[in-house]
Amino acid sequence: MAETAAALKTPTDLKTNAAKTVAEALNGLLADMFTLYITTKNFHWHVSGPHFRDYHLLLDDQAQQIYGITDAIAERVRKTGNVTLRSIGDISRHQTIKDNDADFVSPADMLSELRDDNLKLVESFRNVKDLADAAKDNATSGIVDEWTDQAEERAWFLFEASRKA
Numbered sequence: 001m002a003e004t005a006a007a008l009k010t011p012t013d014l015k016t017n018a019a020k021t022v023a024e025a026l027n028g029l030l031a032d033m034f035t036l037y038i039t040t041k042n043f044h045w046h047v048s049g050p051h052f053r054d055y056h057l058l059l060d061d062q063a064q065q066i067y068g069i070t071d072a073i074a075e076r077v078r079k080t081g082n083v084t085l086r087s088i089g090d091i092s093r094h095q096t097i098k099d100n101d102a103d104f105v106s107p108a109d110m111l112s113e114l115r116d117d118n119l120k121l122v123e124s125f126r127n128v129k130d131l132a133d134a135a136k137d138n139a140t141s142g143i144v145d146e147w148t149d150q151a152e153e154r155a156w157f158l159f160e161a162s163r164k165a
């Protein structure tokens with residue numbers, strides 16, 4: 001058991017405790033990204049009404065963008081000598097963004113829930129950046145800026161699409 005864990009020790013010059021703190025924050029973020037991916041896909045599949053085509057396509061674009069970041073988050077954790085998520089169960093233990101299992105959600109509620117979830121991600125990205133800076137983990141600190149920009153863009157699109165006029 002100990003031998004197996006030792007085999008996953010990627011070499012890094014970052015201080016172990018600081019890197020672990022960043023990794024824990026990244027793993028929480030990764031769980032939230034997977035949660036938001038599923039919620040965005042859920043709404044892509046179940047959206048209804050006169051704006052169906054616009055919302056259906058917008059949400060698919062956003063889901064793809066969210067999914068595209070997940071691998072990079074997990075690999076930052078591995079590159080800095082830590083372990084990342086392993087299963088759907090692991091995701092559910094780490095997620096802070098809530099699932100939406102409702103039978104029906106109105107299009108307006110879909111857009112506002114996703115906007116709020118994306119803004120919550122922005123807060124988590126900021127937290128990761130602060131921890132990465134404290135750990136002297138320049139690469140995580142740099143790459144998180146792009147993820148933040150994308151989350152703010154998703155929130156912007158969701159906000160504009162939800163306006164009545």
Ligand SMILES: [Fe+2]
Binds near residue numbers: 044060
């Ligand atoms: Fe689709």
